[in-house]
Amino acid sequence: MASSSTRRKSLFREHLDDECPISPVPVPPQTASAEGSRPAPSVRFPSLTELRVGERYHVISGPGLTSGDLSQPTTNDSPTFRTDPIHSPSPLPARHNSTMYRLGAAVAFLLAIVPLLQSTSFFGHATILQPVSGNAVPNTHADSSLSVQRRAESPTNVCFRWAQQSAIVNGTLYLYGGQAITEPGQTENAWNNNFLTLDLTRTWQIATPSLTGKSQPSGPPKVSLGTLWNSHESLYLYGGQFQWKPAESPTAFSLWEYSISNDQWVEHSNPETSEGVSAPSTGQPVQRAAEGAAANVPSLGRGFYFGGHLDGYTTEGWSQSIARVYLQSLLEYTFPGEPNTQVTSLSNKQNAGSDGVYRNITQGGLQAEAGFTQRADGLLIYVPGFGEQGILLALAGGTNETFTQMNNINVYDIAKSSWYTQTTSGPIPDYRVNPCAVIAAAPDGSSYNIYIFGGQNLIPAGNQTQKNDMWILTLPSFTWIEVDMSGQSVPYGRSGHTCNVWDGQMVMVGGYVGDQSLTCESPGIYVFDMSAAQWVNEFTAKSPGADSGSSSAGLKDGGSDSTGSNNPFNQQPNQKYSADNPGGLEGSYGYTVPQAVIDVVGGDKSGGATLTTPINTATAGPMATGKPITYTPPDGGSTTTTTSTSSSDSSRSGGSGVNVGAIVAGCVAGVLGVIMIYLLYCVFIYRKRIALYKRHVEMSRGEKVVPIPGLLTSSSNGGKDTPSEPSRGTGARWTTTTSDSGSGHSRGEGSSSTAYQGYNAVRRNSDVSVTEDLLAGQEPTFFGTLLHPRRSLRVVNRD
Numbered sequence: 001m002a003s004s005s006t007r008r009k010s011l012f013r014e015h016l017d018d019e020c021p022i023s024p025v026p027v028p029p030q031t032a033s034a035e036g037s038r039p040a041p042s043v044r045f046p047s048l049t050e051l052r053v054g055e056r057y058h059v060i061s062g063p064g065l066t067s068g069d070l071s072q073p074t075t076n077d078s079p080t081f082r083t084d085p086i087h088s089p090s091p092l093p094a095r096h097n098s099t100m101y102r103l104g105a106a107v108a109f110l111l112a113i114v115p116l117l118q119s120t121s122f123f124g125h126a127t128i129l130q131p132v133s134g135n136a137v138p139n140t141h142a143d144s145s146l147s148v149q150r151r152a153e154s155p156t157n158v159c160f161r162w163a164q165q166s167a168i169v170n171g172t173l174y175l176y177g178g179q180a181i182t183e184p185g186q187t188e189n190a191w192n193n194n195f196l197t198l199d200l201t202r203t204w205q206i207a208t209p210s211l212t213g214k215s216q217p218s219g220p221p222k223v224s225l226g227t228l229w230n231s232h233e234s235l236y237l238y239g240g241q242f243q244w245k246p247a248e249s250p251t252a253f254s255l256w257e258y259s260i261s262n263d264q265w266v267e268h269s270n271p272e273t274s275e276g277v278s279a280p281s282t283g284q285p286v287q288r289a290a291e292g293a294a295a296n297v298p299s300l301g302r303g304f305y306f307g308g309h310l311d312g313y314t315t316e317g318w319s320q321s322i323a324r325v326y327l328q329s330l331l332e333y334t335f336p337g338e339p340n341t342q343v344t345s346l347s348n349k350q351n352a353g354s355d356g357v358y359r360n361i362t363q364g365g366l367q368a369e370a371g372f373t374q375r376a377d378g379l380l381i382y383v384p385g386f387g388e389q390g391i392l393l394a395l396a397g398g399t400n401e402t403f404t405q406m407n408n409i410n411v412y413d414i415a416k417s418s419w420y421t422q423t424t425s426g427p428i429p430d431y432r433v434n435p436c437a438v439i440a441a442a443p444d445g446s447s448y449n450i451y452i453f454g455g456q457n458l459i460p461a462g463n464q465t466q467k468n469d470m471w472i473l474t475l476p477s478f479t480w481i482e483v484d485m486s487g488q489s490v491p492y493g494r495s496g497h498t499c500n501v502w503d504g505q506m507v508m509v510g511g512y513v514g515d516q517s518l519t520c521e522s523p524g525i526y527v528f529d530m531s532a533a534q535w536v537n538e539f540t541a542k543s544p545g546a547d548s549g550s551s552s553a554g555l556k557d558g559g560s561d562s563t564g565s566n567n568p569f570n571q572q573p574n575q576k577y578s579a580d581n582p583g584g585l586e587g588s589y590g591y592t593v594p595q596a597v598i599d600v601v602g603g604d605k606s607g608g609a610t611l612t613t614p615i616n617t618a619t620a621g622p623m624a625t626g627k628p629i630t631y632t633p634p635d636g637g638s639t640t641t642t643t644s645t646s647s648s649d650s651s652r653s654g655g656s657g658v659n660v661g662a663i664v665a666g667c668v669a670g671v672l673g674v675i676m677i678y679l680l681y682c683v684f685i686y687r688k689r690i691a692l693y694k695r696h697v698e699m700s701r702g703e704k705v706v707p708i709p710g711l712l713t714s715s716s717n718g719g720k721d722t723p724s725e726p727s728r729g730t731g732a733r734w735t736t737t738t739s740d741s742g743s744g745h746s747r748g749e750g751s752s753s754t755a756y757q758g759y760n761a762v763r764r765n766s767d768v769s770v771t772e773d774l775l776a777g778q779e780p781t782f783f784g785t786l787l788h789p790r791r792s793l794r795v796v797n798r799d
Contacts, residue, residue: 154194154213158182159520161510162496163224164194167235167296168587169260170568171543173198173500173507174235178224184519191222191243198509198525200502201544206537209525219265220256225496227294229303231335232569234259236356238305238333241290241313252316253288255333255356268355276343277417278364279332286358289327290314293380295392298569299582300414301338301352305331306394307375326374326399330361330412342417365418366410372419375404377433377456383448383475384441384584385629387622388415395473396432396455403431403459409478413622420621422614426480426600429471433458436499438506440530440591441584443572443633444607448475448585449597451483451506451530456495466493466514470528474597476628477611481596488535491526492516502570503542504530504591531605533594542590543570561589574631584631606633632662682785689780 164178174197179190195217199210223240230236235258242250255268275282292308311324334340334357341347343357366372378397384390392412397404407428411420432455439450450473457465468490470483497511506528513521527539561573567589569577575584592605602610607630618624 151215151218154192154196154216155180155182156196156211156213157522158524159184159186159522160513160518161524162494162512164498164510165223165226165228165237165240166498166500166509167228167230168200168500168502169230169232169235171199171201171502171541171570173200173502173509174228174230174258175498175509176220176228176235176237177222177226177240178510188245189243190245191224191248193217193220193222198507200507200539201541203541204539206525206527206539207523209523209539211523211525217258217265219267221251223290225290226288227292227296227303227305229294229296229333229335231298231301231338233261234335236303236333236335238294238303239289239292239308239314241311244313247313250288250312250314250316250318253286255286271355271358273358273360274343274345276340276359276361278361278367279359279417280363281360282344284360286331286360288314289331291376292327292331293375293378293394293397295380295382297382297390297414298586299384299577300389301335302340303333303335304380304392305333306380306392307378307397309376326376328362328367328372328374330364330367332359332361333357334359342415361417364412365416366421367419372410373402373404374399378404379435379437379452381437381439381450383439384582385445385448386476387413390414391622393450395437395450395452396435398431398433398458400458403433406431406480409473411621411623418621420618420623422478422618422621422623423616424473424478424480425615427482428480429469429482430457430467432456432467432495434495434512435467436497436508436511438499438501438530438587439585440501440504440588441572441575442593442603442607442609443574443591443605443631445572445575445584445628445630446603446607446609446612447477447593447597447601448628449473449530449593450475451499451528453499453506453508453528454494454497454511456512464514466495466512466516468493470533472594472597474601476613476623477601477609478614478616478623479600479611481600483533483596485534489537490535492518492521501530501587503540503587503589505536505539506530507539531590531592531594533596543567572631574633632665682782686780686782686785689785693780 158180159182161178161180165176167174174195176195177191177193180192180194181190193216195214197212197214199212202210204210220237221240221242223237223242226240227238228235229238237256237258242248252269253271255271257266257268258264259266271286273279273281273284273286287310289305289308289310290313293306295304295306297303307327307329309324309326310318312318312320312322332340332342334343334346334352336354336356337351339346339349339351340357340359343359346352346357361367375394375397376399379393379395381393381395382390383393392414394404394410394412396406407424409422409424411422412418413420429452435452435455437450437452439448441448452471452473453469455467457467470485472481472483473479474481491508491511492513493516494511494513497508499506499508501507508526508528510524527536528534529536561567561576567573567576569583569586570589571577571583571586572588572591575588577583593603593607593609594605598604600611602608612628614623
């Protein structure tokens with residue numbers, strides 16, 4: 001028989017492939033029968049089991065069965081198969097035969113239809129044709145290998161879990177894959193595709209976390225030590241290694257996207273690189289790497305994967321006889337629908353397509369030099385505010401033989417696609433691989449603090465130790481600070497754990513604890529209060545997440561800064577996302593600077609750091625030329641408001657560096673100043689009106705006194721009861737009986753008595769009457785002056 005190679009089974013066929021060959025069932029040759037009254041059939045109907053097998057195996061192939069086996073020549077000993085129907089002559093007349101068949105068919109039809117009609121209202125009532133039992137359905141012993149099994153739910157209760165992939169979107173922590181053992185002593189089959197969620201919009205105790213198991217997806221592979229990038233709508237599973245105990249061969253790499261709103265996974269197969277800045281290669285297949293350092297920047301619409309390795313458990317077709325290869329490249333993935341001017345194909349204000357765009361950065365500044373080391377199992381941290389689009393910091397990691405320095409940090413300028421080096425100050429942490437880290441921003445943005453916990457020492461070989469110390473690297477001073485955790489309930493040392501930040505708290509899940517006499521560590525979830533710098537027994541939810549229906553729904557003004565609809569990305573209240581700015585670090589809501597950092601960089605819990613540049617002066621890159629974006633804290637504390645020069649892709653909002661708090665404060669101060677000037681002006685007018693009112697009241701009282709004859713006859717009397725100034729126009733005057741025509745005081749010639757035309761004549765025709773009409777006989781009020789300043793000004797000016 002011709003030899004044939006074993007066909008590789010597809011990973012996602014749900015065990016429907018059966019590689020055992022199926023022999024055709026021989027059909028005996030048909031012979032004529034004189035006894036039968038019906039034509040003998042030429043086709044045999046298979047049994048139910050055989051029918052299922054026939055439906056499943058649309059292609060019959062496998063070891064020991066070749067295409068030639070399907071068409072072997074017949075021998076004299078083998079039965080001859082006929083494809084044409086064989087009919088035998090019937091001894092009965094055809095007409096009689098046909099009538100009997102029709103009659104039998106009619107009877108069979110009636111026997112079948114009458115019971116069915118009884119279950120309807122045709123006969124006036126309905127009965128149950130077949131009663132349904134509420135008991136469990138009996139097992140029919142169907143062949144499980146030939147049926148599609150329901151996807152299992154991901155277990156939440158395991159002994160240990162580590163090396164999983166994690167991401168936070170809208171207050172939900174997603175965990176995928178990794179390794180887990182369900183019982184003590186288990187040493188194999190630890191790899192899994194468990195898919196879990198942890199609710200961070202609720203308060204829970206670490207002994208009973210709000211952990212939920214979702215259905216295990218049938219598409220994405222079982223991998224560990226990869227990453228979950230995330231936008232605000234989707235998760236993207238990249239990288240990871242396949243199981244090695246027992247060994248499994250990796251498949252071709254595909255990026256798997258999980259749509260949060262649709263709750264489904266989508267495969268993006270055959271990814272290739274695109275040409276761009278510091279990335280000359282294009283059209284190269286993207287390989288699956290493992291144990292790299294990942295960073296996620298939803299505000300830029302990109303994910304990054306730095307370093308890692310390739311070997312026989314990551315790459316399809318890689319021989320196990322070929323040694324592992326460590327990487328120093330930086331893989332950048334632009335999410336679908338997002339811009340990136342650093343990519344040649346997107347430089348003309350275009351956005352990435354439905355599969356996204358990959359750029360493999362290999363020639364970015366120091367990256368092309370010999371001193372830039374290869375590494376795996378490290379950290380990659382995104383820090384906003386420096387440079388035009390922020391920076392990435394590469395920390396820790398190493399290979400099987402060397403470690404990466406912790407006193408010299410590699411800094412990547414995202415906008416320039418170039419690497420630099422920055423020297424740190426303070427005590428230096430021990431070398432390590434596989435720690436975890438999170439970052440939070442001070443309320444005013446004057447400092448960014450990176451928290452690093454745990455890790456592993458691989459040297460000397462065979463004597464691995466797991467660490468449980470906590471360190472803070474504070475920027476921009478680049479100073480290491482060891483956290484004093486004496487007296488606290490510190491978790492066991494570990495590596496391969498994941499850490500994420502929300503509401504200013506670090507949530508740590510799982511980790512490999514080594515040989516520390518632990519039978520099980522369940523649930524294995526811990527919380528570190530980053531503001532108090534201590535481990536706590538409870539996660540305290542401070543924001544409920546975004547509105548339902550969308551991870552970024554309800555971006556609107558107003559309301560509390562802690563509500564999801566107004567702060568869906570969990571940023572500091574004065575660093576929130578807006579249409580013009582992507583805002584600050586996500587997950588920093590409620591975070592304040594711990595005392596250990598204040599003692600080193602100055603300021604207070606709201607920020608105000610006095611060390612705003614590296615202690616060891618930067619020689620190049622954004623740390624040498626720029627300063628962090630700082631904000632006005634919500635409590636109105638005094639801080640600097642220096643902004644760095646910042647811009648972004650023209651087709652995407654964000655990164656402008658505008659100090660919104662300072663602008664609002666300036667506008668408010670200007671409005672208050674105008675109001676104060678107006679109030680002072682109204683006070684001045686009001687006081688003038690009061691003085692004028694009192695004066696006119698006194699004058700009006702004098703005018704209403706009845707004149708006594710003789711008192712006003714003296715021409716020399718200036719008369720306190722007369723107006724001190726004669727009217728400038730023609731008007732009434734006080735006159736006497738003097739007939740002196742030259743006196744100029746004659747009103748009615750030949751009059752022999754004093755002429756008095758009364759108080760009303762004076763009010764109607766004097767300037768005083770004008771002002772009194774404006775006063776309307778009422779005492780002025782300050783409120784009236786505020787409402788009618790022009791009228792009040794007329795009164796004062798006419799005085």
